[in-house]
Amino acid sequence: MTARAPTNLRSAAAAPPRAWQRMLSGRKLDLLDPSPLDIEVEDIAHGLARVARWNGQTRGDHPFSVAQHSLLVLDIVRVLSPKLPQASQLFALLHDAPEYVIGDMISPFKNALGLDYRAFEHRLAAAIHLRFGLPADPTATLKALIKRADLMSAYLEARQLAGFSDDECKRFFRVPPLEAMFDLAPLSAAEAQVQFLGAFQRLAAET
Numbered sequence: 374m375t376a377r378a379p380t381n382l383r384s385a386a387a388a389p390p391r392a393w394q395r396m397l398s399g400r401k402l403d404l405l406d407p408s409p410l411d412i413e414v415e416d417i418a419h420g421l422a423r424v425a426r427w428n429g430q431t432r433g434d435h436p437f438s439v440a441q442h443s444l445l446v447l448d449i450v451r452v453l454s455p456k457l458p459q460a461s462q463l464f465a466l467l468h469d470a471p472e473y474v475i476g477d478m479i480s481p482f483k484n485a486l487g488l489d490y491r492a493f494e495h496r497l498a499a500a501i502h503l504r505f506g507l508p509a510d511p512t513a514t515l516k517a518l519i520k521r522a523d524l525m526s527a528y529l530e531a532r533q534l535a536g537f538s539d540d541e542c543k544r545f546f547r548v549p550p551l552e553a554m555f556d557l558a559p560l561s562a563a564e565a566q567v568q569f570l571g572a573f574q575r576l577a578a579e580t
């Protein structure tokens with residue numbers, strides 16, 4: 374007689390792989406079909422404050438977190454466009470928000486993975502934007518502005534924290550005309566989280 378596998382084992386084997394992440398808020402975010410209802414800014418701030426830019430290869434007592442990077446991009450956007458509406462500034466603050474669950478993959482690795490990863494990232498970003506009353510996508514003009522600020526931020530971080538030479542920074546990133554305005558010092562995760570939440574709350578209250 375052929376032995377039969379217990380029913381519960383067969384059921385477990387047939388079940389699809391888990392695709393949701395449990396958050397500290399108690400939410401379960403389905404990464405394949407993210408719902409805006411399962412997104413909380415406290416989870417985003419907590420996660421981004423603990424995700425390191427440059428794979429952690431930066432100077433200082435603390436990693437330079439994605440939360441702090443997001444605040445830097447917001448500051449640069451405000452310099453580049455002083456009259457930018459609050460909703461547009463909120464887009465800038467949240468430009469890397471999906472990384473609170475998928476981490477900060479360096480650009481060379483994203484390029485190696487190709488379009489599927491970027492489509493996955495875009496779907497999660499759209500859900501985040503909708504959760505906070507924004508359109509699913511920024512306008513092309515706003516997207517270009519945020520990208521410019523993001524490259525400027527990358528230049529500053531690479532030069533001041535990540536050990537890149539001047540020539541490497543000029544080759545890979547745009548040279549920011551406002552470099553002297555920013556002297557970067559990595560914050561602790563707790564402080565980066567507080568500052569990110571504070572910036573979000575101020576912008577959301579006026580959006």
